[in-house]
Amino acid sequence: MIDQLTIQAVEDAFGCGYPRDAAAALLIELDGLAAGIEAQTERVIAACRDAGARQVRRAQDEAERQLLWKGRKSAFGAYGRVSPAYMVMDGVIPRTKLPQVLRRVNEIVAAHGLRSATSFTPATATSTRTSSTIPASRVRKRAWSRRAARS
Secondary structure, eight states: OEEHHHHHHHHHHHOOOOOTTOSEEOOOOOOOOHHHHHHHHHHHHHHHHHTTOSOOOOOOSHHHHHHHHHHHHTHHHHGGGTOSSEEEEEEEOOGGGHHHHHHHHHHHHHHTTOEEEEBOOOSSTTEEEEEEEOOHHHHHHHHHHHHHHHO
16 A cells, blocks of 8 residues: 555656556555456455445556556655655554554644654564655654654
8 A cells, every 4th residue: 555645756757557546555466376266356346446446457467467467566765755854653553553643643643743754564573664754854853853852
């Protein structure tokens, strides 16, 4: 999954074909025996539509599949187009808690006037990666403020 800021950065860098106005994009890749993969694909597409997906797109060939994955795998590199200095936070969040965690991260980001980009991959059933872009001047200022407060 990649969020809107990530989509925009990836599109600016690579033109992978993600919808720029989407709040997020979810890449789903299925693997299995040819005999059952089509039925499985149709179930996944139906589930996405039932969940409110605005668009469900299926890669038409290997080149398109690779381009879609390039965008997801190159997200961290594309963040450099958003901010020359950024901080990456990596965490493990249970899938059942992901909506609450993302909401809370967005609340914190809004409260402090930051920009945050999120991408995650369920490398295991619970792994997620979150990247926050913070202007370097804000990082230096906040670090200095904390040091001054301790003195």
